[in-house]
Amino acid sequence: MNRRNRNEIAARVARDIPEGSYVNLGIGLPTLVGNHLPPGLEIFLHSENGILGMGPAPASGAEDPDLINAGKQPVTLLTGGCYFHHADSFAMMRGGHLDICVLGAYQVSATGDLANWSTGEAGAIPAVGGAMDLAAGAKKVFVMMEHLTKAGESKIVERCTYPLTGIGCVKRIYTDLAVIDVTARGLEVIERVDGLSFEELQRLTGARLIPAPEAAAA
Amino acid sequence: MIDKTVAGIEEAVAGIHDGATVLMGGFGGAGQPAELIEGLIAQGAKNLTIVNNNAGNGDVGLAALLKARRVRKVICSFPRQADSYVFDALYRAGEVELELVPQGNLAERIRAAGAGIGAFFTPTAYGTPLAEGKETREIDGRHYVLEYPIRADFALIKAFRGDRWGNLVFRKAARNFGPVMAMAARCTIAQVDEIVPLGALDPEIVVTPGIFVHRVVRVASTRAADVAA
Numbered sequence A: 001m002n003r004r005n006r007n008e009i010a011a012r013v014a015r016d017i018p019e020g021s022y023v024n025l026g027i028g029l030p031t032l033v034g035n036h037l038p039p040g041l042e043i044f045l046h047s048e049n050g051i052l053g054m055g056p057a058p059a060s061g062a063e064d065p066d067l068i069n070a071g072k073q074p075v076t077l078l079t080g081g082c083y084f085h086h087a088d089s090f091a092m093m094r095g096g097h098l099d100i101c102v103l104g105a106y107q108v109s110a111t112g113d114l115a116n117w118s119t120g121e122a123g124a125i126p127a128v129g130g131a132m133d134l135a136a137g138a139k140k141v142f143v144m145m146e147h148l149t150k151a152g153e154s155k156i157v158e159r160c161t162y163p164l165t166g167i168g169c170v171k172r173i174y175t176d177l178a179v180i181d182v183t184a185r186g187l188e189v190i191e192r193v194d195g196l197s198f199e200e201l202q203r204l205t206g207a208r209l210i211p212a213p214e215a216a217a218a
Numbered sequence B: 001m002i003d004k005t006v007a008g009i010e011e012a013v014a015g016i017h018d019g020a021t022v023l024m025g026g027f028g029g030a031g032q033p034a035e036l037i038e039g040l041i042a043q044g045a046k047n048l049t050i051v052n053n054n055a056g057n058g059d060v061g062l063a064a065l066l067k068a069r070r071v072r073k074v075i076c077s078f079p080r081q082a083d084s085y086v087f088d089a090l091y092r093a094g095e096v097e098l099e100l101v102p103q104g105n106l107a108e109r110i111r112a113a114g115a116g117i118g119a120f121f122t123p124t125a126y127g128t129p130l131a132e133g134k135e136t137r138e139i140d141g142r143h144y145v146l147e148y149p150i151r152a153d154f155a156l157i158k159a160f161r162g163d164r165w166g167n168l169v170f171r172k173a174a175r176n177f178g179p180v181m182a183m184a185a186r187c188t189i190a191q192v193d194e195i196v197p198l199g200a201l202d203p204e205i206v207v208t209p210g211i212f213v214h215r216v217v218r219v220a221s222t223r224a225a226d227v228a229a
Helices: A006-015 A029-036 A086-094 A131-137 A198-204 B034-043 B062-067 B085-092 B103-115 B178-184 B224-228
Strands: A022-025 A044-047 A051-055 A076-083 A100-103 A107-109 A140-144 A170-174 A178-183 A186-192 A209-217 B021-024 B048-051 B071-076 B097-100 B120-122 B136-139 B142-147 B152-162 B185-195 B215-218
Touching (some): A006 A029, A186 A198, B062 B085
Parallel strands (some): B021 B152, B048 B071, B185 B215
Antiparallel strands (some): A051 A076, B120 B142
16 A cells, blocks of 8 residues: 555645635644745744744754744745744634644544543653643644554554543544544545555554545555 | 933842742743842842743753742743743642732733723633632623732833933834833833933834833843854
8 A cells, every 4th residue: 555654645635725714833743844835835833832824944054042842953934924922823823713723643533532642641741732722722633643553553442541632623634644534424535545455454443433425545 | 411321230120028029030041030030039138929921941040039938929821931930839738829820811910000900901811710709891792800900019121222311213023012010110220231322223123212211220231143143
């Protein structure tokens, strides 16, 4: 089968982001989506630390320590972009003003519960950042992740076993194997990578899948 | 004549007492009032409760304050970072308490304190371990968690320019927590790159009005571009 690599998953997510969207890309894997947004389309990237209209990384030597993204990497501001303080930034996130956020995940459940901030391991230092605010507040939460853990376990599960980030918040899951919508009917497979049958995908997935009416191999 | 500017760091951090709750601006290094924190280390206050988005990076700023064992408790959203080894070691040794707060709740709890709000219902963290034991309510079909303000004795923030009335403007994404923290402390201390005459800041773009600011101290910029200029 044609398993998607990380950049290919990011490119697939980018295809679902229409012009004019206000979008937050979570730290880690989702940041890659920014590299695949179609040039020429005006899409507003939001950064939780107070930026709308965030641009790509600056040229080497042009970094500004006062202009960083949520992952604390240097970025730029697009013409027309702006800055604001943290309460305004999170009002955008919690107040339902962001159209899409893209988050990484440890697990997503059959009902769209998200676990992405803690493995619950004893002794681990917990850190949550803005993940719970995005999960609760964005109009659409997209999750981008590998389908399986390194140990080969499904990250799509009937019920999350890791501590939750949000309940019933995930709308669409993009993995290296498939694109899956979380719907009232269940987990609808809207796309599979070439050479992967629905049955094989189901075998690799820890929750019941249903074919979407228009489902087809990508 | 009202002049909130002070001559130096020592004067700026005077009076911060043992056991104080101190809001500390910054998101990682951006907006971190590094010189005020150094001043606080030299000043010697201990048993502090520090409110910041993170829990220190490397060996400077908040990390240095932690390393000097002045901090009893950290309230933050994201302590664990690649270079948060000072906090990590103290936390694992049980020598510093951590209250982990989702970042939006952190900002809003600080804002609420500054705005005189007694408490508020937020959708963030409902149904998660971070809402355990907290009061919840269903409002118009949605579930919310009751959160209380974070009030502080002092706020240490970094702005770009300030005047003698305490009006402040910030620089780029270094603004982050500065404006909300300024509102929420009994005494807000701002370090600025530049002190400008009254009237030099366009009143239409003042970000933090001087009513929220009590002391302003100039710290020469260390940004490479400014130093070169």
